[in-house]
Amino acid sequence: MTARPSAPVSASGEATGGDAIGADGVSERTRWQAFAVAVAVASLTILDLSKVNVGIPAIEQAFGASPTQIQLIVAGYVLAFGIVLVPSGRFGDLHSRRRMFLIGLVVFLIASLLCAIAPTVELLAASRILQGVSAGLLMPQVLGLTQQLFTGAARGRAFGIFGAVIGLSTAFGPTLGGLLIGVGGPELGWRLIFWMNVPLVIGLFPFAYKLLPRAQPDAHGPRDLDLFGTALLGGTVLSLMLPFVLTTGAPDDDPSRWWWLAAFVALAVAFVAWERRYTGRGRAAIVDFALFRIGAYRNGTLIATAYFAAMPATFLTLSLFLQFGLGLEPVYAGMVTIPFALASAVTSWYSGRVATTIGRPVVVWGLVGVVLGLAGTIASAFLLPAGISPWVVAGFMALAGAGGGAVIAPNQTLTLADVPLTSAGVAGSIGQVGQRAGTAVGIAAATAAFYATIYAEEGRAGRVDVYQDAFLHASLVILAFVGVALVLALLDLRARSTDSL
Template sequence: MTKTPETPASAQPDPSTPGPDAERQKWQAFAVCVGVAALTILDLSKVNVGLPSIEASLGAGPTALQLIVAGYALAFGLSLVPSGRLGDLKSRRLMFVIGLSAFTVASLLCALAPSIELLVAARILQGVAAGIQMPQVLGLIQQLFQGRERGRAFGFFGAIIGVSTAFGPTLGGLLIAVGGPEDGWRLLFWMNIPLGLVAIVFAVKLLPKATTAPSGHNELDLFGIVLLGLTIFTLMLPFVLTTGQGDDPLRWLFLIGFVAFGSAFVWWEQRYKARGKSPVVHFSLFSLASYRNGTLIATVYFCALPATFLLTTLYLQQGLGLEPVYAGMVTIPFALTSAVAAFYGGRLVDRYGRSLVVLGLVLVAVGFVALLLAAVLTPRDLTPYAMGVGMLIAGTGGGFVISPNQTLTLAEVPVEMGGVAGSMGQVGQRAGTAIGTAAAVSTFYSVIAGAGGAAAADLDVYHEAYRNGFFVVIALIVVALVLGLLDLRARKTGRVASYTTD
């Protein structure tokens, strides 16, 4: 009887290393996640270019137009944390499919809306659905990838998000050109429906079923979720209602509610955890310098970025009289350079860390200053091209901000908390979107309202409006840069904290 020789230990397959099939399935699941994230983020930027068309088609006023943009962000922010928590505890795949299905249905309602009131309602529903699915994307990336490979994954993720954010206005302009100035805006929502249906099929087939929730921590703090929702709502609502045209000053009283509900939420969460239960938000996450500082930087950065695109779109269409498709094209350089920079940023972040983010913020600041100077100083015929140069510089910096910062922010977060940690960061970004958009756009419109009827014929009025609104944007980028420098200094001096469950 012949004895079969044993395989040397060195030749044995490593069970901890995924095989080719597992590796392929992991990246296929990742492709589904980033595809849906791109679809979600597109709706934050492509709709901006459709606002003049919606205004003409449905007779929308400034408040309604603000709600279409910032109301989406408000609803997005309200649903993020409870959805992230449910995904962590139960099933990220299930929550992903629920959110994507609701997003597709809401897009259909937006496309068919016969009045501005119904469009705003459907848009808010769409924001809720986006908030359900987005934290699952971040949680799944945390779950699927580890170590250096996670940086690579977030590099791809950042590239896709950068392209989606910056290419949205161009895509929106093309769709309006195809559909016509009266009802072309409806195509902005019709495009989501076939893409959403296809994505649902692939999500069910490819996303992992397993959850990473530890045993014994599967309860849901419903009262804490309500308090957090009221906190977010009362923070964001006064900014959502800020248009710069006859706003009710009493709206700022909602911030009193923000302080009251926020204090009650912190008290309740600490009491809930002291009873041995798992709270909605583990405040110990904020003991991580990487998570805390990265979340702050992203929040302030996203105060500035969506406001930049909206201000630029309004200026090009209303001030220079460009068609939506041409106004949207000005952002293409930002889309292309941010995608390339984000791809390489994901690979370089392990080597350069926070320094890469600081470099990115410096480039964004330089690009935005160039963008402002191009808008107000160049001859009218050359202005869009000169603004494109500013967008190119800013996009290069933006690519070094988004994906490296995301990698650094979540690097030390336990995988089982990936969804809720990512959703808290997204809450900051959506709150930042509402606050930054309100501050910049209300400044823009207040100048035009102060000029009265002269604004329609006087480009100098739009120069002043764009300049004043853009001062807000540049100030926010400077704040983000200061935060990045402070974090870089803390890392160099070793003043960082490790995660603790205490």
Template sequence: MADPTAAPSPDRVRWQAFGVCVGVAALTILDLSKVNVGLPSIEKSLGAGPTELQLIVAGYALAFGLALVPSGRLGDIHSRRTLFIVGLSAFTAASLLCALAPNITVLVVARILQGIAAGIQMPQVLGLIQQLFQGAARGRAFGVFGATVGVATAFGPTLGGLLIAVGGPTDGWRLLFWMNIPLGLIAIFFAMRLLPKRQAHDRGRTELDLIGILLLGITTFSLMLPFVLTTGGPDDDPNRWWWLVGFALGAAAFVWWERDYKRRGKSPVIHFSLFALSSYRNGILVATAYFAAIPAVFLLTTLYLQQGLGLAPVFAGMVSIPFALASAVTAWIGGRLVERYGRALVVLGLVLVIVGFLLVLAAAVLSPRELTPWLMAAAMTVAGAGGGFVISPNQTLTLAEIPVTEGGVAGSMAQVGQRVGTAIGVAAASSTFFATLYRESAASDQLAVYHDGVRNGFTVAIGLMAVALVLGLVDLGQRRRRQKTGRPEPTA
């Protein structure tokens, strides 16, 4: 009989700490998707326009992306546990500000602060998983992590709809943020008790490259901002695209500075040697394209069901539940199969996602109105089954050869790619959707107009998923050629 007073096993402690990390990751990702269904309620309650509504969704992703790399670097060289608790505390406080926001300006600012806080804590999650697990256990851990991310992304709209139904159509959106506060406080308590206080450090890399961080921030901001400001409406300012010139100049300056900084014997923000690893480089590109498509599809689905078919938010959100359940199952399975099948598993998942989204689109525009939500939900099951084979196996493959001392910054660069992809994908797909509605607003058959809008928006999203598939096939081909020739992967 086990002694109840005995100290818990190291393996049990690791999984308890992992549980805290995954729970906080789910809370963070939920705020990327659950707020979508609250946009009509926020519009009515605070009089928000298209630009403000876009900033509530994409501004969160923008701030998230800007905070990731410096936070990941700080966590690697100092303490992931400390940065995790700081980020989680700030996220909880920003959620309180969102819930109490008296006007749309305060809400937008609070959402940006919330995104910064999320960007502080998320790299620590990935770095801690790298630190806690090795080998096959790491694959299983990323399998659970991927399942959680998949469920949080897909279940967010349903949860958001339920909260709005409880709180009412005018102020129900405030419950989307109130729920974060008790959950955040509970997570802070367990984080302080369970997260490891010690971590390995690279003793030669302890300084912080402030100029490199600034240049990377300018580069990321200049890339994401024009897409964040794209609504598809007639008031879109074409001058916003000049920010891409700033992106090109910032990227050139960043690369020059980082290489010069390293030549002087110092430690840059990004060690470009990481990108010599094709597993890491290709994995980031696949994830960027994938996360450009997925949030865009969920947003388009929610908008179409609520505005086009007139469904209540809670029922519009329920359409994504099959995606969540299917992706949770296959992510768990994928975490166990990734060592055997590698990138081929990701390619299979991408094919299933594309097939599933084509079926969702067909259900939206071809089926009888009364059957549309049910058929879209059934098609989401196919897409979700594929999504689970993408997220966790790709995360495992991307970070498999990264040194543990670089886990935070390497994971944060992958997250930057995802957040940039989200901003670009949501802007491209939603602006296409809304531009179609504006262009055809005089038509007598408004349902046909929404059919055109969702078809055009889905075309963009499916095209982005096809890009992810091509990148996955390229990586699969490279891996098989290396296996045949026996040529090793370059080291980071």
């Protein structure tokens, strides 16, 4: 079912007073209620990226899991997430974002239940992959719906809220996971991490069914879904991410996994050639390559990819260091990230409001704050006594969080600002693929540096010294990714300044 495009409450995206009705017949109150449901579900998918990290030691102990199995539990979610994003975004753009959202919500419910009752580590890993599939169905619809519901200043505010929620979900995930493990103990606690999703999804489903818009803008041109192109794209994303998912830092890592990158190059070339041929016949391609000619979209996607290579890896390696190195209980290890979450929420909300007026400089200064905060975190963990280190680390994580909040929301707003509304879902999906690929690469690189150091130094020094070195090496990898994001933001800022002359 299609209808004319959604309009903001007013042409500028501002409320006109009261519960104003837009040109599409949707009231301002209903818009924000629908947005709240969508963002609440998005936060669940991001929470499951971060809250599981703090449960890894308990899962490892419960099943006697190998490093490869643990990596599949952590990164298999990201892998499946990335593979499904673009086709689900494209289908949502062409047919119904609401329908795809509701399907994704049901799959997320089933996958969470399977994770909670998994009797073996293999079934847990498989259920996590299914959970990643559901997240890949959901996230593009959230971004597409946000584009559809708002324009102008209202869209900036919406993405500011979105960024704040995602920042809170990412940073509070370890704390929440730690609390659940503290309540349930090592045997049951990690299962509660997944059980938590079940009542939340059941509660959100009727609101999603009622509030999400049934109509959406007409998608001009062909409405077919390129199945062969979808398969090629899935193979391309899989072959890019899989070798990193299989990288654990253990001495027995199979070097042949890197041949998957050769397959990635071949499949990427085949995908581009097929899509051009398919489009040349007047059909609808799965990826609109014209999007990459939009400078703001291309540059913003690259910045987000580099940034998301850094931050999830930061929370994972910091949690490992605090628990294994300093001996903190999971709940206390999770609490160290609370200052990051709070600072990120504040700056996300504010920076989303000013993104359309100030532009890329907000992102640049945010990345500078992240670099300074992470550098202070590394120095605190490496130089200070174990009794003091977590407190000082929490302070520097607040600085990193303040910077991070000024990255996600403004970058999302700037990236999608010039994208046509009828391509909002697939454009958001491509950006999310970059973020998920970045996450897989970042987690693999950082954890490989972390565990490789432990294997190399095992038996040579005290436990704290070994884990300090491991965290230092992992953090240097993470800082390199943030540095890449900062360089890309500066280049984009320079390009914008040149264009304005």
